[in-house]
Amino acid sequence: MDLVEKLKKREAKVGIIGGGYVGLPEAVEIAKKRFLTTIFDIKKERVDMINKSQNYIGDVKDDELKDVVQLGRLKATTDFSKIKEQDVICICVPTPLTESLEPDMQYIKNSGDEIKDFMKPGQLIILESTTYPGTTRDYLRPILEESGLYAGKDFYLVFSPERVDPGNKMTYQEITKIIGGLDSKSLECGKTFYDIITDNNTYSVETLEEAEMCKILENVYRSINIGLVNEMKMISDKMGINFLKVIEAAKTKPYGFQAFYPGPGLGGHCFRKDHLIWVKTLNGLDLLSVEKLYQTSAKKKEAIEALSYNLNRKRIEFNRITILSKRKAKDIISIKTYYNHQIEVTSLHPILISENNKIKIKYAKDVQVKDKLTFIRQLPNLNESRDIDIIPLISSNKNLIKKVRVRCSESRISKIKLSLRRILKRKDQFYDFIKDKYLPLDLFLKFEKELKIPRKDIMLSTGKGNSYFIIPNIIKVNKNFCRLLGYYLSEGCQTTEKTTRRIRFTFHRDEKEYINDVKLILNKLKIKYSEWQDPRWKNHHIKISSELLGRVFDWLGCGKNCYEMKIPEQFFLSNPSFRLELLKGLFRGDGGVSVKKGKQTYTKKEKQYTNNINSIEISYFSSSRILLEQVQLILREQGIINSLEKRSGLIRIKTLEGFIKSKNWFLGEKKIKIEKYLKDKQKSSDYKYAEIKQDSILLLVSSVKKLSAKEYVYSLEIEPNKTLITNGGIIAHNCIPLDPFYLTYAARLAGKDTKFIELAGQINRNMPEYVVEQARDILNQYEMSLKGSNVLLIGITYKPNIDDSRESPALDILKILKEKGANVRFYDPYVTKIKDFEQKKAKVNNEEAKSIELKEKIIQMQDLVIITTNHAGIDYNLILKNAKAIYDTRNAFNDIKDKKIFRGYEIN
Numbered sequence: 001m002d003l004v005e006k007l008k009k010r011e012a013k014v015g016i017i018g019g020g021y022v023g024l025p026e027a028v029e030i031a032k033k034r035f036l037t038t039i040f041d042i043k044k045e046r047v048d049m050i051n052k053s054q055n056y057i058g059d060v061k062d063d064e065l066k067d068v069v070q071l072g073r074l075k076a077t078t079d080f081s082k083i084k085e086q087d088v089i090c091i092c093v094p095t096p097l098t099e100s101l102e103p104d105m106q107y108i109k110n111s112g113d114e115i116k117d118f119m120k121p122g123q124l125i126i127l128e129s130t131t132y133p134g135t136t137r138d139y140l141r142p143i144l145e146e147s148g149l150y151a152g153k154d155f156y157l158v159f160s161p162e163r164v165d166p167g168n169k170m171t172y173q174e175i176t177k178i179i180g181g182l183d184s185k186s187l188e189c190g191k192t193f194y195d196i197i198t199d200n201n202t203y204s205v206e207t208l209e210e211a212e213m214c215k216i217l218e219n220v221y222r223s224i225n226i227g228l229v230n231e232m233k234m235i236s237d238k239m240g241i242n243f244l245k246v247i248e249a250a251k252t253k254p255y256g257f258q259a260f261y262p263g264p265g266l267g268g269h270c271f272r273k274d275h276l277i278w279v280k281t282l283n284g285l286d287l288l289s290v291e292k293l294y295q296t297s298a299k300k301k302e303a304i305e306a307l308s309y310n311l312n313r314k315r316i317e318f319n320r321i322t323i324l325s326k327r328k329a330k331d332i333i334s335i336k337t338y339y340n341h342q343i344e345v346t347s348l349h350p351i352l353i354s355e356n357n358k359i360k361i362k363y364a365k366d367v368q369v370k371d372k373l374t375f376i377r378q379l380p381n382l383n384e385s386r387d388i389d390i391i392p393l394i395s396s397n398k399n400l401i402k403k404v405r406v407r408c409s410e411s412r413i414s415k416i417k418l419s420l421r422r423i424l425k426r427k428d429q430f431y432d433f434i435k436d437k438y439l440p441l442d443l444f445l446k447f448e449k450e451l452k453i454p455r456k457d458i459m460l461s462t463g464k465g466n467s468y469f470i471i472p473n474i475i476k477v478n479k480n481f482c483r484l485l486g487y488y489l490s491e492g493c494q495t496t497e498k499t500t501r502r503i504r505f506t507f508h509r510d511e512k513e514y515i516n517d518v519k520l521i522l523n524k525l526k527i528k529y530s531e532w533q534d535p536r537w538k539n540h541h542i543k544i545s546s547e548l549l550g551r552v553f554d555w556l557g558c559g560k561n562c563y564e565m566k567i568p569e570q571f572f573l574s575n576p577s578f579r580l581e582l583l584k585g586l587f588r589g590d591g592g593v594s595v596k597k598g599k600q601t602y603t604k605k606e607k608q609y610t611n612n613i614n615s616i617e618i619s620y621f622s623s624s625r626i627l628l629e630q631v632q633l634i635l636r637e638q639g640i641i642n643s644l645e646k647r648s649g650l651i652r653i654k655t656l657e658g659f660i661k662s663k664n665w666f667l668g669e670k671k672i673k674i675e676k677y678l679k680d681k682q683k684s685s686d687y688k689y690a691e692i693k694q695d696s697i698l699l700l701v702s703s704v705k706k707l708s709a710k711e712y713v714y715s716l717e718i719e720p721n722k723t724l725i726t727n728g729g730i731i732a733h734n735c736i737p738l739d740p741f742y743l744t745y746a747a748r749l750a751g752k753d754t755k756f757i758e759l760a761g762q763i764n765r766n767m768p769e770y771v772v773e774q775a776r777d778i779l780n781q782y783e784m785s786l787k788g789s790n791v792l793l794i795g796i797t798y799k800p801n802i803d804d805s806r807e808s809p810a811l812d813i814l815k816i817l818k819e820k821g822a823n824v825r826f827y828d829p830y831v832t833k834i835k836d837f838e839q840k841k842a843k844v845n846n847e848e849a850k851s852i853e854l855k856e857k858i859i860q861m862q863d864l865v866i867i868t869t870n871h872a873g874i875d876y877n878l879i880l881k882n883a884k885a886i887y888d889t890r891n892a893f894n895d896i897k898d899k900k901i902f903r904g905y906e907i908n
Contacts, residue, residue: 112143161215180211278307338689486585787821795869
């Protein structure tokens with residue numbers, strides 16, 4: 001018999017997966033329409049209660065449940081093999097939030113896995129769980145089709161969003177049922193079924209995605225409007241305005257306004273704490289872990305930009321970080337490439353994958369081995385590399401100014417004699433300056449306009465005798481200077497001996513080519529230096545005793561030792577040819593070249609083999625994490641992929657293309673080794689695990705692992721690109737917000753932004769923090785600290801007059817109060833004990849998870865009572881009479897005026 005006919009005759013059997021807030025009420029309604037209905041649930045105690053007619057859902061009437069069970073129309077089981085006996089299967093499982101506030105799709109997946117093992121042709125499968133558009137078609141359908149049956153051919157597939165509103169007295173038939181089908185036959189079956197259950201109160205849409213989007217629209221509509229009133233409530237509080245009175249006034253308008261009320265909140269997807277982010281702050285460019293970035297942002301409250309990648313224009317940019325937060329996670333997905341670069345994020349973090357020359361997004365948990373991660377292959381040219389004028393760098397140091405002398409050439413001195421005679425009153429001063437060819441710097445600055453000497457024509461000198469030092473005031477920024485900086489970052493350091501600043505370059509004495517190159521550059525820059533050889537360690541030192549050059553390196557921000565070194569922003573984000581010269585200096589100092597040649601014997605499967613080998617590796621080591629990251633990004637720019645080695649700070653180049661491109665970075669013996677290897681090498685090799693493109697580099701994923709972790713993870717969002725550059729140049733998607741904003745994830749897959757929705761979500765997510773801040777301020781007015789205070793929360797459910805505490809903002813308030821040292825308990829007439837999952841979220845022990853009795857003495861012991869849910873039937877007069885202070889976030893006390901009642905706008 002056709003399924004439609006079977007439904008019309010009430011001969012179809014219906015299975016409901018999940019006997020919770022959605023499943024049990026719907027099962028009762030279906031059974032009331034004379035369908036044989038079976039609830040499938042993994043919780044045996046729940047199954048036993050249903051079969052004994054014991055009700056545990058507030059929206060189900062006890063007598064109705066008893067009637068359908070006793071009539072044999074409703075039963076429950078943990079035996080999922082009985083799915084094969086059903087004609088219609090409704091999936092009514094939750095999509096809750098994990099500890100890291102991620103929507104958990106595991107329940108939908110588990111349901112699909114159970115169904116596929118026992119499916120039969122002709123069944124109608126209906127998903128009712130709230131989720132993002134595309135879930136039914138792209139997520140659930142492939143799981144079901146693993147059975148060997150195909151949707152639209154062997155079985156029917158429908159999405160019909162649940163619209164249960166706990167506590168709402170409307171009947172099931174009064175709420176229109178939305179239906180979307182995979183195809184016309186699926187839609188016909190779904191509509192026939194729900195027409196019977198709802199007394200023809202259904203509305204059909206054309207696709208699965210339209211039905212999914214309908215549910216999202218309903219949730220987002222509510223969230224955005226609550227976000228609006230929450231923000232206006234906070235503003236009104238600061239202005240001393242009773243915002244609830246404002247809403248009552250606005251409600252008098254008969255059109256164009258619907259009242260929403262502020263509350264403590266609505267009840268992401270993140271990076272592990274050590275991920276590195278390139279940021280620009282008021283202090284310039286820096287590389288910070290996301291944990292350090294969070295701490296820095298919290299302290300400084302300044303606008304911070306992160307290095308980002310514009311997917312449309314395919315270029316590197318800096319974008320502002322708009323959202324930065326942290327939360328706990330219980331599992332991490334670690335994704336590693338064949339060259340050991342890795343990204344570690346929560347399971348539903350979006351990952352950028354290259355597929356058929358297009359960027360696609362996958363959940364981290366769905367990334368597979370041999371997927372391709374995308375790396376940058378460019379750096380922005382944001383800075384103009386100007387020559388360095390030393391005088392402005394020292395002009396604020398009056399003591400140093402007095403010690404510095406200005407020197408000019410013979411021709412320049414003779415031209416300014418007349419000017420000096422006119423300026424200087426004492427003749428002995430005049431003759432001293434002419435004889436020694438100098439002017440005190442303070443005197444030069446005083447009469448600079450009259451002397452008309454260009455700063456590019458003057459030298460600056462300090463010290464006398466052996467400590468005498470001279471340097472041009474204008475240092476030419478060119479390839480030579482950039483290479484010198486590379487040498488300094490790899491083989492240099494700064495020290496202060498007594499009162500003298502010293503810059504030292506240290507090479508092995510056999511590295512004559514590098515020693516001579518540094519000396520050549522210093523000679524061209526007209527910088528004086530001395531040399532010294534250490535006979536014990538066979539080192540050759542080039543020493544510059546100069547406060548002025550030290551000031552230049554300080555101003556550039558190079559660092560003073562191997563742990564601090566970094567490429568200055570002026571050069572790192574500048575001319576690519578300058579970056580290449582820096583790379584040369586760096587590799588000549590800290591780079592290595594090792595060659596293996598000859599016969600190699602090895603054992604495989606108990607047999608010995610001998611091969612002729614001719615291999616080479618180029619390595620680079622740095623103790624500075626920032627410098628190591630910078631070097632890797634410049635290597636990417638050159639089209640070179642490096643591997644990360646087990647030893648921290650060590651990278652290697654192992655490919656023929658890398659050897660060819662890096663050959664001229666070296667001089668002397670190391671260069672000869674590379675040239676000889678390349679000459680002997682007959683066969684060219686390609687990157688085995690990578691693809692070098694003009695605008696990016698793609699690396700194959702070698703492993704995807706799920707790690708157990710109980711730690712803080714960090715969420716950040718970046719406008720407008722939604723991407724950031726992290727470890728080793730990985731282009732990472734920024735984080736996505738939590739339910740109901742599954743839509744933002746789907747929108748990004750379509751290349752669209754959802755700024756308005758995300759902003760509303762962020763406001764609502766911040767409300768528990770705001771409530772705690774207000775609570776602290778109330779206690780301060782009573783000269784009490786939040787730490788150590790006794791706080792009682794009234795109401796733990798997410799809305800009044802129901803027993804549902806899922807995702808309640810009161811749990812967040814409870815957790816934050818405890819973290820800040822308050823002693824917190826709660827009273828809720830509908831919840832005797834917080835469930836295990838919510839206990840973990842709220843960080844409460846078994847005793848704290850129990851609702852207390854609302855008695856006079858208990859209320860009198862509290863320093864503050866916070867109304868978090870305004871249940872009817874609570875004795876608010878008892879609270880008012882005995883409480884020291886009340887923070888009413890829900891207007892439970894209406895127009896009662898009492899100095900102990902705070903609603904936010906009275907708090908100073």
